């Protein structure tokens with residue numbers, strides 16, 4: 001019998017990228033082949049995101065393109081997975097006739113069954129959310145490489161008033177520490193060099209007695225030549241124990257993504273973020289006392305309902321106080337079903353745009369200034385491949401997750417840790433040269449340097 005081939009496109013956050021690997025693992029186990037060519041596929045799946053309206057509009061656009069492909073190949077099965085599947089459910093198959101499958105994040109085990117139904121001309125819909133599903137026992141399908149994501153928990157219980165995630169991903173639940181550590185071991189044996197532990201709020205990870213700091217420590221011990229990263233941390237749950245753990249282990253990256261969303265306590269309260277700016281700044285201060293080189297990135301929303309010029313200025317103030325290494329910056333987008341959706345979206349599109357531009361410009365200036373302070377200094381870089389712009393250059397990342405570009409050198413290959421002396425910097429990239437005798441003995445704890 002001919003092997004059916006599946007093609008998947010992934011949108012949204014890293015959790016979706018990790019889920020795509022999980023889905024590929026499940027489908028491969030059931031005899032499906034994978035393809036990178038859409039024209040070669042019997043099944044086309046879109047793993048979708050609902051976080052802002054423009055994310056969903058992109059998917060509608062893509063479904064429009066797929067319609068043309070399906071017209072010339074009527075047997076093609078088209079599936080919508082992920083957060084949009086969960087949010088729109090049946091509406092998707094009713095409105096978009098070309099959609100055969102709608103499968104939410106907690107029903108991926110049943111993908112083979114749903115695809116079978118679709119091959120027999122029936123619609124497959126699986127959108128139940130689960131309190132317990134963590135896919136603990138499933139090994140995701142990953143190409144060989146250097147970096148891998150591992151979901152350590154699913155769902156979110158925070159209910160920030162602007163956010164669809166608690167509705168699309170359901171309640172918070174953690175995977176077992178043992179299964180995560182075992183997966184890291186497998187990846188270490190395959191030559192992976194960097195692991196990112198993922199969750200919407202990793203700080204509320206809990207497996208029996210073990211909290212997220214324990215999980216980080218256990219992950220770091222598996223292979224000291226592997227870098228361990230994690231995202232996202234919610235400011236309310238970031239403990240001192242976690243900061244001490246990050247400091248203690250040379251291979252846990254000194255880089256924290258800590259979304260602030262707004263600098264105004266009034267807006268934070270309306271957002272149900274459950275911390276004050278004062279508390280937020282205390283965490284940053286503590287972390288910097290403990291670790292000189294730690295970097296911070298953040299998420300910011302501009303134009304949340306009732307946001308005034310004064311609130312906006314407070315956001316700019318916080319950015320100046322913290323001096324983030326980088327930020328993801330968004331215009332508020334009302335999402336049906338959330339609490340904020342019932343508030344009046346009273347900041348005009350024009351004002352949202354002006355404020356967002358001010359936020360972006362300030363961040364670019366700060367990122368540029370921070371990067372200039374690294375010129376003349378040495379950084380330890382994990383080389384991960386060629387530079388995006390030219391194959392005459394190699395690129396990698398620092399512990400603090402900054403991109404570094406160096407001239408190609410026959411001796412240096414992806415997967416190597418090298419010392420790089422930085423000689424130039426833009427707001428997004430550092431440029432430098434490998435320092436002499438730069439290779440780092442992977443068996444020493446040299447990553448702490």
Ligand code: SAH
Nearest residue numbers: 162163200232259299300301330331332333
């Ligand atoms: N769990 C993570 C974030 C997940 S969503 C956390 O709590 O930090 C990523 C980011 O998208 C959020 O931090 C927020 O800045 C942004 N976001 C979420 N909902 C949004 C909305 N309705 N409009 C605009 N931005 C939004």
Ligand code: SF4
Nearest residue numbers: 156158159160163165
């Ligand atoms: Fe959304 Fe808030 Fe949960 Fe993050 S913590 S996923 S912003 S509800």
Ligand code: F3S
Nearest residue numbers: 012013049050051083
């Ligand atoms: Fe989007 Fe769902 Fe992630 S809404 S940001 S794909 S959790």
